[in-house]
Amino acid sequence: MTAPHPTRERTPADRPWADLPPPPRPKAARLSPADVARVGGWGLRSRPMRVFLSALGIAIGIAAMIGVVGISTSSQEDLNRKLAALGTNLLTVSPGTSLSGDEAHLPEEAVEMIGNIPAVESVSALGGTDAKVYRNDRIPKEESKGLTVSAARTDLPETTGAELATGQWLNGATSKYPAVVLGSSAAEQLGVHQTGQDVQIWLGNRWFTVVGILAPNELVPDLDSSALVGWSVAEEKLGFDGYPTTIYTRAEESEVEDVQAVLGATANPESPNEADVSRPSDALAAKHATDDALSGLLLGLGGVALLVGGVGVANTMVISVLERRSEIGLRRALGATRGQIRTQFLAEALLLSALGGLGGVLLGIGVTVGFAAYQGWAAVVPLWAMAGGIGATLVIGGLAGFYPAVRAARLPPTEALATT
Amino acid sequence: MTGLTHPVVELTGVSKTYGDVVALRSADLVIQRGELLAVVGPSGSGKSTMLNIMGTLDRPSGGTVRITGHDVEQLTDRELSALRAGTIGFVFQHFHLAGGVPAIDSVADGLLYSGKPRRERRRVAERALRRVGLGHRLYHEPHQLSGGEKQRVAIARAVVGDPPLLLADEPTGALDSRSGAVVMELLHELHEAGTTVVVITHDRDIAASLPREVRVKDGLIEHDSASAAVTTAALPEGAAR
Numbered sequence: 001m002t003a004p005h006p007t008r009e010r011t012p013a014d015r016p017w018a019d020l021p022p023p024p025r026p027k028a029a030r031l032s033p034a035d036v037a038r039v040g041g042w043g044l045r046s047r048p049m050r051v052f053l054s055a056l057g058i059a060i061g062i063a064a065m066i067g068v069v070g071i072s073t074s075s076q077e078d079l080n081r082k083l084a085a086l087g088t089n090l091l092t093v094s095p096g097t098s099l100s101g102d103e104a105h106l107p108e109e110a111v112e113m114i115g116n117i118p119a120v121e122s123v124s125a126l127g128g129t130d131a132k133v134y135r136n137d138r139i140p141k142e143e144s145k146g147l148t149v150s151a152a153r154t155d156l157p158e159t160t161g162a163e164l165a166t167g168q169w170l171n172g173a174t175s176k177y178p179a180v181v182l183g184s185s186a187a188e189q190l191g192v193h194q195t196g197q198d199v200q201i202w203l204g205n206r207w208f209t210v211v212g213i214l215a216p217n218e219l220v221p222d223l224d225s226s227a228l229v230g231w232s233v234a235e236e237k238l239g240f241d242g243y244p245t246t247i248y249t250r251a252e253e254s255e256v257e258d259v260q261a262v263l264g265a266t267a268n269p270e271s272p273n274e275a276d277v278s279r280p281s282d283a284l285a286a287k288h289a290t291d292d293a294l295s296g297l298l299l300g301l302g303g304v305a306l307l308v309g310g311v312g313v314a315n316t317m318v319i320s321v322l323e324r325r326s327e328i329g330l331r332r333a334l335g336a337t338r339g340q341i342r343t344q345f346l347a348e349a350l351l352l353s354a355l356g357g358l359g360g361v362l363l364g365i366g367v368t369v370g371f372a373a374y375q376g377w378a379a380v381v382p383l384w385a386m387a388g389g390i391g392a393t394l395v396i397g398g399l400a401g402f403y404p405a406v407r408a409a410r411l412p413p414t415e416a417l418a419t420t
Numbered sequence: 421m422t423g424l425t426h427p428v429v430e431l432t433g434v435s436k437t438y439g440d441v442v443a444l445r446s447a448d449l450v451i452q453r454g455e456l457l458a459v460v461g462p463s464g465s466g467k468s469t470m471l472n473i474m475g476t477l478d479r480p481s482g483g484t485v486r487i488t489g490h491d492v493e494q495l496t497d498r499e500l501s502a503l504r505a506g507t508i509g510f511v512f513q514h515f516h517l518a519g520g521v522p523a524i525d526s527v528a529d530g531l532l533y534s535g536k537p538r539r540e541r542r543r544v545a546e547r548a549l550r551r552v553g554l555g556h557r558l559y560h561e562p563h564q565l566s567g568g569e570k571q572r573v574a575i576a577r578a579v580v581g582d583p584p585l586l587l588a589d590e591p592t593g594a595l596d597s598r599s600g601a602v603v604m605e606l607l608h609e610l611h612e613a614g615t616t617v618v619v620i621t622h623d624r625d626i627a628a629s630l631p632r633e634v635r636v637k638d639g640l641i642e643h644d645s646a647s648a649a650v651t652t653a654a655l656p657e658g659a660a661r
Contacts, residue, residue, distance in 0.1 A: 335505020
């Protein structure tokens, strides 16, 4: 063994370069965005199966959310279209209960008085009767199937938008005779499918001829289960008291709310509190709004799926960092700064979840289109939902990738290179 | 030789301890531009520690490390990274080539952190591959290359940015003797073209075949074949022989 070479005092003469000016400090170069994307994407390309599976988690979450939003938007859109067709300017007035608890009456002249409001376009009324309707005279009395018999003014279709599926509406002549128009479900339940002189039903203990059958009316569903007879025949033959029980009013679109405010007092000036005013389009919209609870639940489930997907991405990234210690060490040796390593893994996580997000949006659109087609709606997926979906995945990718990226950047290069 | 320059590597009293274990004790070493030397020693001798410190992958526990005049202690981690990117090329025993990546892209990655645009990186990478005799293997992936070819790709990656200092850690350790000879031949060529080459090895024959030999044992530099001559000034080629 040779002795270590002698340590001796180093003199300035040994270091003639000591007087040289120090070189300028080295400056780290930046990675271009394209290089960041390439380096981040490289990690994904080398492990396609794992990438697919962890992106799938994100995709399912996003698809669920896009699907829920898309389906509810499509159904809302469909409702809006329907309402636009039906009109949102229909108002109804019905008698409430009087203070003493008795059933109140709307005055006979209420229809006329409402008709005098300037913003009212049309007005019509139904009057409820106590008569029952049966397929024929041999049906037992108690089997009335919950169908109601109402006296209808001849102008009812114009105001309610009721359309005839077959036959004719009551006119001045037929409303004096025992003729009846059946609502769609009333006709269904009575087993009546056609109209004509020989089609008769047993109504209020006499035969009535079915002259028309109505198409289903979504705005005024009460008509569906009604048998409608003329005002005068009801008074003469069915013991109808002549008081309207529902007054239908079409107001000018811009004045609907003003008309709604004065309708009760106009219909029943003596006791305006005894008149119930409602707007059927609101009721339809409210019925739709009850679905929001379910949508909220599904949205929450989508959120949970998204969260689980995010955990999947984080897991993938942690494993990726562990597996790629030597790559990290090599990159550090090639001159990557800690920040560049961090950026690389963060970019990888972002790309991974963006892939999932993109897949999820496509999947969600597919679900929406499929469901809407099944329901006969036009599919609508709002842009904000798609943008929000992608945005959410980027946030999740950033959060999920942050810790692994920081770990990767903190890895000492020597340790990273030692694990071969 | 005109023009006084900073030595490529200058270690002054450098030591490194890991807990209670002393890996390197008060090492003094000056490597001038254009040298070709071996750091030789058995495993556990401290030569790998010396490589890590010369390569600025690790900081010393004591003493001063200067790389091309930069006092490593004075530099931030970011600046050290930039120093590695521009000044030091590494060759590893196990090549460290990523699977599925064509040779030209592996080599171009040697310039990834230098700020050069991709087109330029690939152009220079192609030239570097031709220089190591792999012009016909530009688009081959690691699994299509022999061990010796892989190491030549790794050398091309190390020198693609023309760094003043090339650190080769057991460059022939994973190769058969014929491939090893080709790799050593290549390192000689790079040295002749002006690169400072430091070969870390446990192989005494390889060490003896190089102009300068620094023997390390138990964390001490026990022999430096140029200890008398090197500290004077920039040496003319081959003066240490």
